Amino acid sequence: MRNTLLGAATLSLAGGAALAGGLDRSGQGINLIFEEGNVLQLNYSYVDPSLSGSLGGASSGNVGVSYGVPHLGYKRALTDTLDFALIYDQPFGAHVAYAANYPLSNPANADQLRADAETHALTAMLRHKIDGGFSVYGGLRVQSAEASVDVPAAGYSTTSDTAVDVGYLVGAAWEKPEIGARVSLTYNSAIKQTLSLNENGGTGTHNAGIETPQSLNLDFQTGVAKDTLVFGSVRWVDWSEFNLSSPNYALSTLVSFANDSITYNLGVGHRFSDKFSGALSFGYEESNGGTVSDLGPSDGYFSVGLGGTYSLDNAKISFGVRKIVMGDATTHNGAVFEDNDAWAAGIQVTYALN
Template sequence: MKKALLQACAVCVGASGAYAGGLDRSGQGVNLIFEEGSVVQFRLGYTNPDVSGTLGGVDSGNVAKDFFTPHLGYKTSLTEKLDFALIYDQPFGADVEYGSNYPLSQNPTSPFGGRTDVLRAEADTDTITALFRYKFDNGFSAIGGLRAQRLTGNVAVPAAAGYESDLDADIDFGYVVGVAWEKPEIAARVALTYNSKITHDLSQTESNNIVPPIPAGVFTADTDSEVVTPQSINLDFQTGVAPKTLLFGSVRWVDWPQSVYAPPVYTGITGSNLLDYDDATFTYSLGLGYQFSEEFSGAVTLGYETSTGSTVSDLGPTDGFWSVGVAGTYSIEKAKISGGIRYTDIGDATTNQGADFSGNSAWSVGLQLTYALN
């Protein structure tokens, strides 16, 4: 099975920011480690979501902003049995902003001089993974590596007395372990990888408006909180099913209940966490690729994430999805250029504050370049 076909399948699955779990973006894939020889790889996805709902008859507007999902990688063979890859991606993120007339964007202290803002949240992660693969006999291999992750963010909840939290950037570490089996004669591969949770000990500046009869003003405190980006398990598989035809897919489990953000000032005001989850998520994909010529291959994929049915955070108002995507790869000497497009129907959701979100969707596009160095 030609490598160009595998490239098209990879882009079709992950070329463009999945909307899994509301915050899950890159999928933490490790397919680069299976490339032959030494390669460099660049991928950039762009997602344009349309997510809106109503609370008390007031429209939220489109709360989800467009976002990019970059990926950079380098892979080489250190020996005949040992491979190494260095991967940069942004596995988790949020960029949400509500309209100014939305109930949760209203500061109850504003008539007394309270500041004006909107309900919003921005969170970014930048991750570098150093990954190794040791090849045993009979097609089996072991995968392992270390991951460094940087997290930063900013959150405003005007309805909580003009509350805002500005998080200092923090870097912490996790790991990846896994196993794989391959049979190149039929382009078969199964890979199971575990991504550890990463615990960030955050320093932040929390502030809110002082409520009368105390003289109007802003209360500010430098506080500490713990935030976890959750553990996850990825199962990826592929096999040739006919000449020039590849069946491929994946299953991803993410342990979202591990992710709790409870800054002390906010919990003191509201008596609740700023962010938490009730349920883990399972995300599935299944696709078919075909090699049309020596130079060109194409693929189509379907994606699905189960709906939990639980209420969700107003800062991530989605619950499950289904998607369809198409992609193609063109090979030019040592380079493989891939592009893909994906449509996602985002699941209806009810938020913790009783808002209803329905009829939402996202369009994503992605471009990937893989260049062989030898």
């Protein structure tokens, strides 16, 4: 029951982290390490935001660019007490593009206010099971980062190189399989990276230090009735320490965040037959108030998701859809963004190799 329900639970959360605070994308999940035996897992979520506002009566257009979030993993049971997992994801990113006639763009040249940031991470981890249902785990994360930003109204543009650096994760879990119970707490370290910025078509250069943030993930689940599981998570991300700036940009700071983010998810899953299970989940991130970056013009969100899993002999095929209602926001430059939302959908295949 447990593994089938968890597939449905995972996909009911499709795209949830992808519109969380700051530049959060994947949520840095590591639940693969708790799968039984040897498995290969492929997951893909697609996020389609509808995010628009106005400044001085001029419309921003839909600044939210649709994008996909892949997640690949391999888990192997090395012994009865030792497991290994290798996970690829894209933990952080941004995709924003304003209309060419927006005041902070450049209507004369049809240049757009825009930002693109992308990270890729490969995490290798080990889990050791100890007595009483407890286990500890940890590993190393190799992460690449790159970014480009255009602010035509300030006469500024930049494209970075790709920086590659290493961080780590550590965690502990408790499980009681007979009732489907598990609680896990995972700490993901910050990763300091230095981006070489090629600014204004090569007329300026600058090495900019950034720190993709440390975070804590608390995940929990338990059976509450026959074939029924309650699950949830709390994720804290230290976004207040993130800053991308350059002395060659008129306002110095390109992207920063005044507040950390805390994201909550809660849901219930039910097995309807030996082959099919479903899940319903809700997500929430509180609005911080104040102003936000023009490159991330929303503040908090509420979401609801539905997911299902169909089990075959050696595979579980999970699917999900999620509606995300984004919080209203006012940007640093005074633009107002209201009544915005997004749709996200995902599919996951988990294949048992033994």
